[in-house]
Amino acid sequence: MTDIIPTPDLPSLPIEDDARRFPVRRIFCIGRNYADHAKEMGAAAEAIFFMKPSDAVTTASRVPYPQASSDLHHEVELVLALGDGGAIMGCAVGVDLTRRDLQGAMKAKGGPWEIGKSFENSAPVGLLRFGPVPERGAISLKVNGVRRQSGDLSEMILPPRRVLSELARYFTLKPGDLVFTGTPAGVGPLQRDDQVKAEIAGLPPLEFTIS
Template identity: 55%
Template sequence: MTSWLFPPPPTPSLPIVGTRDRFPVRRILCVGQNYAAHAREMGSDPSRPAPFFFSKPADALVVEGVDPTYPAATADLHHEVELVCAVGEGGGIVGWAVGCDLTRRDLQAAAKAAGRPWDAAKGFDQSAPCGGLTLGALPDPAAAIRLEVNGVARQTGRLDDMIWSPTEILAKAGELWSLRAGDLIFTGTPEGVGPLLAGDRVVATIDGLSPLAFTVRPR
């Protein structure tokens, strides 16, 4: 009989819209600069280079109804609204959600300048808020994607503004990892990323999907 040194942590999971079931999350992969206008605002060439990835731990997930805490070690926390793909058995996309890639932008800038990894800037605790998962095909590939802070629009775009489509992203990720059921892929963000302060109310939407809303709690 196996004896644990301490109890294993619970498996992070997303609620599935319209059911009492949940989607267990194995890991979180993210695509950088997948909208041309956002690539420009980050100082990059938005021509069609191969997509690049970074990751967040599964326990960075924050589900709808839970408010993340403003993280330590930053004075420049940024929001990035994203379409999230959920991978099912067989490695295909089985569902979709609205996500927000929270970023410690000052740490990311310092890492870029030094040619170092982005882990501390992207993969910190509570850095991956995500709404409920809608199973099936994406309702509208041209759907509007939007993020508001305190009722003011910050990011607006359309999913078909992506440089790489979700299907193409999945294929490329499958060349780098063995994708398995429970993987989530954040597919990139439109232009308009910007800072968040403690107390800010964030509402992120994609037409046809369950919205994501949260308030940034003070430390």
């Protein structure tokens, strides 16, 4: 029996010092995992989960400004890459791009966040580094050379392994899953031609331009 349409391609991430790539199955995200960010958003410091589709991942150097929005925001995050049994294989720097105006409209209605979070190219991710996950170290983001976000991984309400433990209560974590672990304070708007540089101590930086 054959498929009625061509099998969709899985997006994948490049791996540092490895010719192979990491295919992306699902993307889990955690919101409000840094108290200062929750405060700036006017929300309780209580971690919550949501998801993005795998095709939200992009490694492009130019990321298009999304349709249907006039208020695109940046959120720098530590990203976990999972292998067999949901174990952490490695990690990378990522940015959760958010159509804040659409997210805000959904919040006001008590509706889901997908329209603000789960669009194409909304999850830029840098080079994946295999090895242990850092639980402390500087995390920051600059726009056009000006620092917008800064914090430390140790400020997470739920550190990486606690994030996975909570997720595992609701989902069977599988190889190819990515987990965005939350963002520190300082999120803000992006415009076309803005140059973004996201960094986490000890990991390859992520750089891209909004086009």
